[in-house]
Amino acid sequence: MTTSTRRGPYVCGIDAALDVVSGKWKGLILWELEEHGVRRFAELRRGLPGVSEKVLTQHLREMEADDLVVRTVYAEVPPRVEYALTEHGRALNDALAPLGLWGSERIRREGRELVDHADAAAMPRPAAV
Amino acid sequence: MTTSTRRGPYVCGIDAALDVVSGKWKGLILWELEEHGVRRFAELRRGLPGVSEKVLTQHLREMEADDLVVRTVYAEVPPRVEYALTEHGRALNDALAPLGLWGSERIRREGRELVDHADAAAMPRPAAV
DNA sequence: CCGGGTACCTCCCTCGAGGTAAGTACCGCA
């Protein structure tokens, strides 16, 4: 199965939430879906520069199992699949918001610049520091 | 070095925050420190059942570098080191709070079956407290 | 003298998340 080894007995809510969000692209997927509402597989792929198809599928499936996203398959001739946030996914995003603020402030404090999508697309993983 | 490979160019605040918090015990360390205010190494160790000394040191050092915790060494004969949250650490905890609520709700909502499935028999983490 | 406690460090090894590449089945366009 693709489903990972996680889901230990959680000692607190943070634990549980972090588990659900831990995954290299989960945060960005949530963000993409929040921004655009509904996205197709290839659109998400283009939105997350560097992600491989396998991993994207994997993450999406996990998030579907976690009831964060809905996967809608259209039985059309050129395959079409759409992803959108569920109610819980949206709630998670709301809960993530203050964390995002904290993170932004941290970035600002460190004098590090926010890299936008376009630039990130060009670089693979520059590993600054 | 112990410092991990992270700190890529962040595409958003969530990204940055998750990076800082990602680490098997980071969340729990934050929680422990929030609850008790100040903790010694061995106290933290006992508070995080299952953590190895190496990893605890490692996480603590990273969090210190991230300015989340302060490490106070007392030059005493039996070594004494105390850890406490910094202002930023406390802010992070505050930002983490809604996420914790979301997680708790998630556990409550769907958790029953999952916990059941997680089975107390094997119980890798005694889930003390 | 021995064991236990403090707070680490160092080497070694496992295991799994994530990356790479190829295959699938079908279509439209040039």
Place this chain on the structure above:
DNA sequence: TGCGGTACTTACCTCGAGGGAGGTACCCGG
């Protein structure tokens, strides 16, 4: 006829986080 686009799956490989075990230097209680 062949390439590109859709949305995957499968097999294989890498690499690093985290775990295990042992070492360090010092002291105290029994």
